[in-house]
Amino acid sequence: xxxxxxxxxxxxxxxxxxxxxxxxxxxxxxxxxxxxxxxxxxxxxxxxxxxxxxxxxxxxxxxxxxxxxxxxxxxxxxxxxxxxxxxxxxxxxxxxxxxxxxxxxxxxxxxxxxxxxxxxxxxxxxxxxxxxxxxxxxxxxxxxxxxxxxxxxxxxxxxxxxxxxxxxxxxxxxxxxxxxxxxxxxxxxxxxxxxxxxxxxxxxxxxxxxxxxxxxxxxxxxxxxxxxxxxxxxxxxxxxxxxxxxxxxxxxxxxxxxxxxxxxxxxxxxxxxxxxxxxxxxxxxxxx
Amino acid sequence: xxxxxxxxxxxxxxxxxxxxxxxxxxxxxxxxxxxxxxxxxxxxxxxxxxxxxxxxxxxxxxxxxxxxxxxxxxxxxxxxxxxxxxxxxxxxxxxxxxxxxxxxxxxxxxxxxxxxxxxxxxxxxxxxxxxxxxxxxxxxxxxxxxxxxxxxxxxxxxxxxxxxxxxxxxxxxxxxxxxxxxxxxxxxxxxxxxxxxxxxxxxxxxxxxxxxxxxxxxxxxxxxxxxxxxxxxxxxxxxxxxxxxxxxxxxxxxxxxxxxxxxxxxxxxxxxxxxxxxxxxxxxxxxxxxxxxxxxxxxxxxxxxxxxxxxxxxxxxxxxxxx
Numbered sequence: 202x203x204x205x206x207x208x209x210x211x212x213x214x215x216x217x218x219x220x221x222x223x224x225x226x227x228x229x230x231x232x233x234x235x236x237x238x239x240x241x242x243x244x245x246x247x248x249x250x251x252x253x254x255x256x257x258x259x260x261x262x263x264x265x266x267x268x269x270x271x272x273x274x275x276x277x278x279x280x281x282x283x284x285x286x287x288x289x290x291x292x293x294x295x296x297x298x299x300x301x302x303x304x305x306x307x308x309x310x311x312x313x314x315x316x317x318x319x320x321x322x323x324x325x326x327x328x329x330x331x332x333x334x335x336x337x338x339x340x341x342x343x344x345x346x347x348x349x350x351x352x353x354x355x356x357x358x359x360x361x362x363x364x365x366x367x368x369x370x371x372x373x374x375x376x377x378x379x380x381x382x383x384x385x386x387x388x389x390x391x392x393x394x395x396x397x398x399x400x401x402x403x404x405x406x407x408x409x410x411x412x413x414x415x416x417x418x419x420x421x422x423x424x425x426x427x428x429x430x431x432x433x434x435x436x437x438x439x440x441x442x443x444x445x446x447x448x449x450x451x452x453x454x455x456x457x458x459x460x461x462x463x464x465x466x467x468x469x470x471x472x473x474x475x476x477x478x479x480x481x482x483x484x485x486x487x488x489x
Numbered sequence: 490x491x492x493x494x495x496x497x498x499x500x501x502x503x504x505x506x507x508x509x510x511x512x513x514x515x516x517x518x519x520x521x522x523x524x525x526x527x528x529x530x531x532x533x534x535x536x537x538x539x540x541x542x543x544x545x546x547x548x549x550x551x552x553x554x555x556x557x558x559x560x561x562x563x564x565x566x567x568x569x570x571x572x573x574x575x576x577x578x579x580x581x582x583x584x585x586x587x588x589x590x591x592x593x594x595x596x597x598x599x600x601x602x603x604x605x606x607x608x609x610x611x612x613x614x615x616x617x618x619x620x621x622x623x624x625x626x627x628x629x630x631x632x633x634x635x636x637x638x639x640x641x642x643x644x645x646x647x648x649x650x651x652x653x654x655x656x657x658x659x660x661x662x663x664x665x666x667x668x669x670x671x672x673x674x675x676x677x678x679x680x681x682x683x684x685x686x687x688x689x690x691x692x693x694x695x696x697x698x699x700x701x702x703x704x705x706x707x708x709x710x711x712x713x714x715x716x717x718x719x720x721x722x723x724x725x726x727x728x729x730x731x732x733x734x735x736x737x738x739x740x741x742x743x744x745x746x747x748x749x750x751x752x753x754x755x756x757x758x759x760x761x762x763x764x765x766x767x768x769x770x771x772x773x774x775x776x777x778x779x780x781x782x783x784x785x786x787x788x789x790x791x792x793x794x795x796x797x798x799x800x801x802x803x804x805x806x807x808x809x810x811x812x
Contacts, residue, residue: 233603239606294789300550300606301738304552306782312771315771430611469618483604
């Protein structure tokens, strides 16, 4: 019984954390599903969201979650520009060009963060970020719970958006068959730009909640990218429900792995799981 | 149709003259700072050539050269700690990198394209975490993680290490020439042009890609060991750093992906760029990122791609190869 009790904390923590990871991965998954490109700069764009919240909090004294009201449109604009002026052009060259250009973007962003905010580790430390609550005998940080709620809200909103709005239907059409969508009068280049912009809005949300949960540095983008890739690989590329399950599995691998092998090894366990899944079930759990 | 192979004037003589001249550089005594940059040029050249083999000729955009560099370096350090001489470390380091490439080909070769990029991106990070935790041989740990000094290389002069680098750099050029003209290279060219046609013509697509991946890992690992003989110290954060990838990718992209001369031209420019930007370390990488994106958008075939289109290049080629 003591064993079960001991394991209860990492399991619940892992599931709650999984929600956060799903939000971080959702943007990546969306762009992959529609545009068929892996955005190597996704992690750094998430960190951009975190720094946006940090600036809003330290310079203007706005609560990081409230600052999303400005942060989301700003990242929407940035994302639209990136897809329209960089990646859509790279498409005409080759898929490898898209990968290399996104990598270049990631280098630029990382070093701008380093220059502006120094290599120091930052965090969005609000009063509620430090408070906790308890279920039975287990205590949880409040932010973990917030992460999970936000994940569910974001996923439902995205699902409804893709189902009910004109743009959402256009995005799904472009994802299924680019040429046919084009022939139906959909401007696919524009749809791609909107898709990327929406993925950046989700990245902004993910960035702020990551900042509330963990400290971040200018080079955190790489580990966030790998987390997102791991989640997407686990859940199968391009499916919302799959991303959610993938996020929870990844969160569980991290916390339960940390429980058995020590905190220092928790990311090692989670990353290794990504490679093992690639080797055994390459299309993920929900992959088609 | 008879296939005419263009051979430069005077056979191998000009090539040999250039190599001998480069080999004599430490003897005639060039400034120390130049020496470092020329040394780095050969190391990067070998790595860029191997990256070009993967991305330009095999259709595999590999994001994990750092894994091979770091593994080569670590094997070298561990072997010297176990009392083996450094040259055994070089050979074992390269073999370790090649074996590791075979091992990770199981997950990363499962599906095409995107999955290869994902798999290879995760590998250096895993290794970095592993080497931060794992302490292979006893001895001093410096700071966080397992940092090791490379033993038994104190007797080597700078000139000797330079000659190693020269050898691997030149060897990588000849290896590329050889591979591209061999069955492997012609098979890869067929795959590049049309994968399904190549497969239906009896070319084993999987095996050829695996061969080029393993060869690339072997040479990249060897270049890594030589670099760490020069540095004399290895630790996980720098060994498995993404900077390797940035340098190698930039050199190949500037010179021209999928051209034989591309990495040579590109590496010269990248090393020169490092020399110029050494004073502005903070913005150096921002500039490199901008160059990477700019070249990819404006001239995706790089400098050699542009030069090859000009009439004067053809004229020069005719002049050089006239018998």
